[in-house]
Structure formats: C-alpha cells, structure tokens
Amino acid sequence: MxxxxxxxxxxxxxxxxxxxxxxxxxxxxxxxxxxxxxxxxxxxxxxxxxxxxxxxxxxxxxxxxxxxxxxxxxxxxxxxxxxxxxxxxxxxxxxxMSGGIHRLWKDHFIRTLAPTPGTKLLDVAGGTGDIAMRFLDYCKDTHGDNSAQVTVFDINPNMLEVGKERFSKTQYHSTSQVSFMEGNAENLEHIPDNTMDAYTIAFGIRNCTHVDRVLKEAHRVLKPGGRFMCLEFSKVENPVISKAYDIFSFDVIPAMGQMVANDRDSYQYLVESIRKFPPQKEFATMIKQAGFTVMGQGYEDLTFGVAAIHSGWKL
Ligand SMILES: C[S@@+](CC[C@H](N)C(=O)[O-])C[C@H]1O[C@@H](n2cnc3c(N)ncnc32)[C@H](O)[C@@H]1O
Incomplete structure (x- = not known):
C-alpha cells in the first residue's frame, strides 16, 4: 500500500x-x-x-x-x-435556520404531489419523517383515506429513531401506514422494481455522493405512471435578490453561527453545500437522463429559487 x-x-x-x-x-x-x-x-x-x-x-x-x-x-x-x-x-x-419557511415549502410539496387514496410512497432521505407525516395527514384530511402507505427510508439510524419516536405519538402508531427502512439512496436493494406509486426526496439528494445513481434507483422502483418529486435548495437567478441572498448566506449566516454557537465553520459548510448542488435546469436534465418524463421545464422555484421542487414521471 x-x-x-x-x-x-x-x-x-x-x-x-x-x-x-x-x-x-x-x-x-x-x-x-x-x-x-x-x-x-x-x-x-x-x-x-x-x-x-x-x-x-x-x-x-x-x-x-x-x-x-x-x-x-x-x-x-x-x-x-x-x-x-x-x-x-x-x-x-x-x-x-429557515425561520420556519421549510414548513411552508414542505406543505406545498405535498399539495403538489396531491396523492390519491391508497398511494404507496417511498420517502427517501426521509430523516425524522417530516414529509411522511404531511403525506399521511394530507391523505386523511383530503380524502378521508387511511389506506395510503409510506416507507421512510434513510441512511442514518439516528434520524430514523427520532422519526419512529415521533410517529409513536400519533394516530398512525401501530398501523401499517408507516414503516422505516435504513439504507443508501444510491442502492435501494430491498425494494423491488415497479412497486411504488410515488418517490419523494426532500433536502436529501445534495448529500448523496452519486446523484445519478439516486435518480436511476428512483426510476427503477417506481411503477409505470409513478411520480418522482424532489425538494432541494437551489439557485436564485434574479441578480438583485441573488446578491442579497449571497450576502445573507456568506456573511450573515456564518456570523450568526459565530455569535450563537461560537462556530463559523459549520455555517460556512451549510451555504457551501447548497451552492454545490446543480442549478434547476441542470438538475432537470439529470432527471430526464435518468429516464423520467418532465412537464414543461420540470421544476417550480420556491422563494425566488432558494429552494425548488423538481418533478418527473416514469411513463
Ligand atoms: C436535511 S435531512 C432531510 C430530512 C427530511 N427529508 C426533511 O426534509 O426534513 C437529509 C437526510 O438525508 C439523509 N441522507 C444523507 N445521505 C443519504 C443517502 N445516501 N441515502 C439515504 N439518506 C441519506 C440524512 O441521513 C438525513 O436524514
């Protein structure tokens, strides 16, 4: 060696x-x-x-x-x-960190998915179950449906444990509507081909090493007609807002980190990781390259592009 x-x-x-x-x-x-x-x-x-x-x-x-x-x-x-x-x-x-705005984005994300009764969802990088909870609540509140199912899939057992604990205090506890699975988004080896109606990934894909492998696996596990949806930090295109966002990101956020937590580095890392993720059009192209069909430009900007929802269909 x-x-x-x-x-x-x-x-x-x-x-x-x-x-x-x-x-x-x-x-x-x-x-x-x-x-x-x-x-x-x-x-x-x-x-x-x-x-x-x-x-x-x-x-x-x-x-x-x-x-x-x-x-x-x-x-x-x-x-x-x-x-x-x-x-x-x-x-x-x-x-x-978001001043609560992530809640509005996630609510909108699930409304855009608009699951129908009985939808089987795989929520990848599902963490503590924020998306899964909203999905089940939407199905219950909109359709009176208690047959929808979600699998919260994540690489990190600690995040899943927090999710399990959270669900244990809800009406979904001890129902078959929610399950948890540990694994890497790049290899969904325990999930058979063509078995999911929908696949979601929220603020998770930028952490993955090979985004192309994640997209390929998403395509494999979805049924024909199934929908892929991704919520992720993205690129602000408006030059004026982009400048303000850059100042906020690179000056204010790390400085806040220094003041609040005596650590500038972690906040610097956060803004850097967001900037490394491909901009909307490039990511939409990657989604198409994985085999998905996208409608229009394939994404919707949220809060001037601070985040974006990407969507594709397996046809
Ligand atoms: C920012 S959290 C998002 C959690 C949740 N989706 C949400 O929106 O609140 C990112 C999650 O991605 C998970 N993650 C990172 N890399 C992963 C991978 N390769 N495969 C599966 N999950 C991964 C992390 O463990 C973490 O739970």
Missing part, C-alpha cells in the same frame, strides 16, 4: 471512530445550532487533512464536501456524522 493511500485509510478509520462517538446524544443544554456546529467543525478539520493529501489512485476519485474536495469513499461517513449528531435536534434546527 502506498504512503498516500495508507494515510487515506487512516483518515477513513478516524472518521468511523468519530462516527461512533457522534452517536452519543448531545446534552439537552446544547442547542441544535451548537450541536451541528461541533460536528461540522470536526468534519472541516478532517476534510482539510484529506485535501492536503490528494489521492494518487484513479480508483479513488474525489467529490465535494462543501467547497472542499474529499475522496469519494469518505463523503458518506462525513455526511452520516453530521446527521448522527443533529438527529435529536434536527427538527428544531430546521426552524432556527
């Missing part, structure tokens, strides 16, 4: 040790913001180390983690570590 490759193996091993440590539940006194910040600071240090020793092997390509390049095989563990750390505070964190 070459010295460079040995170093990368040691980095990967250190990552997995950090991941084990990270599964400890943060003390209640720590805010969600501080929790996220600590995880991300560690990851920044690790990714800095990783980029200082570039891969020498063509079998070990690089990908991005924020604006930094890391060996592809390390990204999954790094993303896992972030979400393992934030799991118990994830829902509060969403409200803190």
């Amino acid at each position: 070459s010295a460079a490759r040995f170093t990368l193996h040691r980095l990967a091993a250190r990552n997995s040790q950090s991941f084990v440590r990270s599964t400890q539940v943060p003390t209640p006194a720590r805010s969600a913001v501080a929790c996220f910040s600590t995880a991300t600071k560690t990851l920044h240090q690790q990714s800095n180390n990783a980029t200082a020793r570039p891969s020498t092997s063509t079998n070990d390509p690089e990908t991005h983690f924020g604006f930094k390049n890391v060996p592809e095989h390390m990204k999954e563990a790094m993303v896992r570590q972030v979400f393992a750390n934030v799991a118990t505070k994830y829902d509060i964190m969403n409200d803190v």
